[in-house]
Amino acid sequence: MAQFSSRIAYADFNQMAPAIRTALIDLASAAVEAGIEKDLLELIKLRVSQINGCAFCLQYHLNIARGLDVKPEKLDLVAAWRDAGVYSERECAALAWAELVTCVAQEHITDEDFASVRAQFSEKEVVFLTGAICAINSWNRLSVAFRFPPPPRE
Template sequence: MSHVRIAYDTFQKTAPAAQAALLALGKCADESGFDKEIIELVKLRVSQINNCAFCLQIHLNVARKLGMKQEKLDLVATWHEAGIFSDRECAALAWAETLVRLADRSVPDEAFAAVRAHFSQDEVVFLSVAIATINAWNRLGAAFRFAPPVPKRVAAAAS
């Protein structure tokens, strides 16, 4: 069973500038006007790939607050086969998977062309910033095993 190595609040107290920088970087993409549901889908998928329960739970909570369809949240891990994601969502998810899996390879021109077929240059910049930011958070959350936040509806039911 996993155990917390360093608690999130300890990280906040130890490295407030790092936390602030990551939050600011994330806010840059969030405030760009880019589709928030696509950003959340990408953050969910990247967090799944990187095995970060903390970030996965946070972004499930955010996605639910946005009113995202439950079937999309349920099937984002198998988006290739699900048949319920738009072409733009699929392009964003494919780009996210490409940027997450960079070990021993570069980003293929075909992958960039595929994302550009659905997004403007500016949108690709902000989408890539969102992917890079969640990757950074995932590395911290997975390394330190931050405990996933309990969703409010679960906490309320438990009390």
């Protein structure tokens, strides 16, 4: 196994930059306050963290999702959500939107893409869902850049 060491410890980051931590937590929390389901948001955070290769956020959000009693098959199959057959239309729309927003540099988001997510979410929900996607992308980039080690499995 390759040796792994943090560049900046997660606890040190939180101590050095509490304003960044608070801003990202507030951004992600706004989606819950807007009424988007917590379990759905955790699936989004897992998928985005997979795309970005963020071990810290994967383990962190798996712990939260398990605590919310998200079905194990949904956690196990989120990387292959399109072919899994276990996600609702709303979950599929959110996962597709999360991938598009995360990979916006590779492929622009079309009007058809926006219409697809709008078929399952109100305009306000799309705004807050997108904010949550932006927040987890930011966490992923911080975690990968500083090599935060994954937290223990709960």
